[in-house]
Amino acid sequence: MKIIPSDTIEIVTSLTIKEVKDILDNNIQPKVKFDFSFSNKHKVFEGFLKQDSFEIQRIIRGRNSFIPQIKGKIKSNNNGSTLMVELKMNQFVIVFVIIWLGITGVSFFVSLFAVFNQGLNPIAAIGPAVMIAFAFGLMNYGYNSEKKKAIEALEKILKGKMHSAF
Template identity: 35%
Template sequence: MKILPIEKLTLVSNLSKSEVLEELSSNTRPTQSLSFGSPKVENAKLFHGTIYEDSFNIKRVIDYRNSFLPEVNGKVIEKTNGTEIEIELKPVSLVMAFMIIWLGGVSFAFITALIGAITGESPLQISLIPLGMLLIGFGMLKFGFSTETEKTKNNIIKILKAKVK
């Protein structure tokens, strides 16, 4: 079981490197600072972020809040019969840091409560509270990230006419 929700995969497209970057550019708008959600617009771009000469850093445009929306870092590599796109999907660094601190603190509380129950200093039921918080934290991280990751991957695969390698 993966603890940190980071997914890496390689896509293969028949498009050239320049066509891949052009498709990404035409479907990506610059990141707006302090945006509080995007209104649904008929011809809105699918992503926001930055496209470089041979790489990109994008996130899917959504009209709701989701802290677990994956950040996509990609590298475009020209091959003889098409293009490979190496992508890494992960939560934003601030969310990852918060979840590591949260899950670490709750794990410490669970272990402390469990030791207290084993030594007889506290009832065993007390350890169920941090255990529940730990399970809820992992569940939020896993569910929130995996549902958004699938949508993001499908959008990228569709616009780049790619297949997973």
């Protein structure tokens, strides 16, 4: 199990590189910092496509800080194209989670030390342990639920299949 979730996958499609670029271009809108409109979006992803690479994330309603940031490269193969895709959380969120886990981890070990060496009530260690478990649960649930939707959306628009996961 990874501490910080991330994945690397390949999506294989029978489409040519040009067709893949055209489809991605038609399904990616530029990133918008603040969008208060409630209109239905016609694009699936936001980000950018340049040459044979792209950096995107799925457009969702609401906010999920753990949504995968998708970086990919498009390569030609014998039967079409292969997309080498890397899914990671936003760097700012990773730093925040590391700081959160660091502070709660230190609190947990200090409370354990106090329990064993100073006779503190063992219930004192439950608070930091619950906060650590909550951080892992929230991070993994938020990331994995959106990862699945993003991969399915890429497979659907590109008429491809996830070939392998590393």
